[in-house]
Amino acid sequence: MVIETIPIQSVWLLLRxxxxxxxxxxxxxxxxAQLIYIDIRPRYDPVVVDLGQTANFTLYLQAINLSPxxxxxxxxxxxxxxxxxxQNASILKKQTITPxxxxxxxxxxxxxxxxxxxxxxxxxxxxVVLDGNIEFNCKVHxxxxxxxxxxxxxxxxxxxxxxxxx
Numbered sequence: 785m786v787i788e789t790i791p792i793q794s795v796w797l798l799l800r801x802x803x804x805x806x807x808x809x810x811x812x813x814x815x816x817a818q819l820i821y822i823d824i825r826p827r828y829d830p831v832v833v834d835l836g837q838t839a840n841f842t843l844y845l846q847a848i849n850l851s852p853x854x855x856x857x858x859x860x861x862x863x864x865x866x867x868x869x870x871q872n873a874s875i876l877k878k879q880t881i882t883p884x885x886x887x888x889x890x891x892x893x894x895x896x897x898x899x900x901x902x903x904x905x906x907x908x909x910x911x912v913v914l915d916g917n918i919e920f921n922c923k924v925h926x927x928x929x930x931x932x933x934x935x936x937x938x939x940x941x942x943x944x945x946x947x948x949x950x
Contacts, residue, residue: 803873825845831912842891846887861916863914
């Protein structure tokens, strides 16, 4: 049998035979955090900034659990930098992610008028960056995943022309 044809979940099933203290020793908090992959959703419109009368932004992230354990997203906080302003957002809804699962994370927040006016003026000149901290619970360890300086984001911007004169 070729090793490439064995699903990763079946290999991780062997971990049930390993004592818990060895699992905690091998799968440290840092290693578990490295086994969670977070990125912008690759299809459709993953980042939308609507600068209309009630301005808001929406982000779709994907989280891939590459660890052998079920993890529970406990809470997450994000800092979205766009158009020379900084917007904070959070996820407070708990979500379980099984091994090998790709979970979608949805972030949406309103934008104050002053920030929306600033974004409309400078949305083409400034880079878009997302930073964040995500807290996970797991049977081995509770751990945090730091999303540091995710850039190269190309948002869809709507209704910016209505705020350029503000």
